[in-house]
Amino acid sequence: KAGVTQTPRYLIKTRGQQVTLSCSPISGHRSVSWYQQTPGQGLQFLFEYFSETQRNKGNFPGRFSGRQFSNSRSEMNVSTLELGDSALYLCASSLNAQGEAVLGFNEQFFGPGTRLTVL
Amino acid sequence: AQTVTQSQPEMSVQEAETVTLSCTYDTSESDYYLFWYKQPPSRQMILVIRQEAYKQQNATENRFSVNFQKAAKSFSLKISDSQLGDAAMYFCAYRTPIQGAQKLVFGQGTRLTINP
Numbered sequence: 714k715a716g717v718t719q720t721p722r723y724l725i726k727t728r729g730q731q732v733t734l735s736c737s738p739i740s741g742h743r744s745v746s747w748y749q750q751t752p753g754q755g756l757q758f759l760f761e762y763f764s765e766t767q768r769n770k771g772n773f774p775g776r777f778s779g780r781q782f783s784n785s786r787s788e789m790n791v792s793t794l795e796l797g798d799s800a801l802y803l804c805a806s807s808l809n810a811q812g813e814a815v816l817g818f819n820e821q822f823f824g825p826g827t828r829l830t831v832l
Numbered sequence: 833a834q835t836v837t838q839s840q841p842e843m844s845v846q847e848a849e850t851v852t853l854s855c856t857y858d859t860s861e862s863d864y865y866l867f868w869y870k871q872p873p874s875r876q877m878i879l880v881i882r883q884e885a886y887k888q889q890n891a892t893e894n895r896f897s898v899n900f901q902k903a904a905k906s907f908s909l910k911i912s913d914s915q916l917g918d919a920a921m922y923f924c925a926y927r928t929p930i931q932g933a934q935k936l937v938f939g940q941g942t943r944l945t946i947n948p
Contacts, residue, residue: 746934756923756938769935801875807934821934823877 715740717806717824725830731792734827738785738806744768745787746821747779750801759802762787794831801826834859834926838939845914846947852899853909853942855924865927866900867936868909872920880922883907885929911944919946 718737726732738745746769747759758771762781779789785806791798805821836857845851857866868880883891883900891898895912911918924939 744934746936748936755940756936758935758937761934763934769933771935803875803877805877805934805936819934820879820882821936826875 717804717822719802719804719824719827721827722825723828723830725832726794727832728794728796730794731790732794732829733788733790734802734829736787736789736804736806736824738787738804739808739822742806742808742822743785744807744819744821745781745785746805746807747787747789748803748805749773750803750826751797751799756803759789791829796831799829799831801828834861834864834928834937836924836926836937836939838924838942840942841940842943842945844945844947845911847914847916849914850910850912851914851944853911853922853924853944855907855909855939857905857907857924857926857939859905859926861928863929865929866898866907867925867927868896868898868907869923869925869938870918870920871923871941877923881909914946916946916948919944 720735744763746761748756750756761769765781776792781787803826805823807819807821838855864885866883870878870880881891881893881896890900897910899908921941921943923941925936927936
């Protein structure tokens with residue numbers, strides 16, 4: 714079974730531009746979460762999508778947005794890039810985030826990340 | 833809000849020795865999940881071990897085991913017989929058991945070096 718894939722793996726942008734990152738979950742997984750990893754702030758939760766709906770959101774400005782398609786693939790968009798947006802962006806997918814007591818534990822599987830550099 | 837603290841930014845251990853990484857957390861919830869993730873230089877996050885708070889028994893996965901002290905809100909990871917491939921960043925993480933919540937709260941990480 715293929716793992717979580719993220720594209721592109723590396724990206725260089727300039728301040729003020731916008732960027733779109735893509736995440737393809739493991740086949741059959743319906744939940745996709747996004748995290749930002751920086752040396753200063755560590756790993757921070759951005760948002761989570763399940764069945765095309767944003768279900769959870771972290772404390773990031775509105776410049777950060779996302780969406781999920783019917784095939785569970787997800788994209789995140791950052792508008793008006795700032796230098797501080799330079800980071801590794803990780804996505805994680807899980808099978809089914811509902812009814813864990815019945816269905817059992819749903820492990821999150823991470824992708825390799827997209828390294829975004831803002832100049 | 834939940835917080836996770838890893839007080840050891842760096843640790844090193846001799847190959848084949850045992851090392852313990854520390855993690856404390858703060859929460860008002862009585863039930864939750866705790867995890868240790870490994871992030872090697874490739875940056876791919878890998879789940880090492882997990883613990884459900886309602887389980888008193890400490891989780892074990894081969895050479896990896898945890899010491900879960902719920903009252904003290906402590907969750908340490910012990911790696912036995914350390915191998916060169918264990919070198920990585922290790923992150924402790926918390927997750928609420930609320931149905932549908934997939935948000936992980938991470939600690940700042942501990943960089944583990946294995947000396948041959």
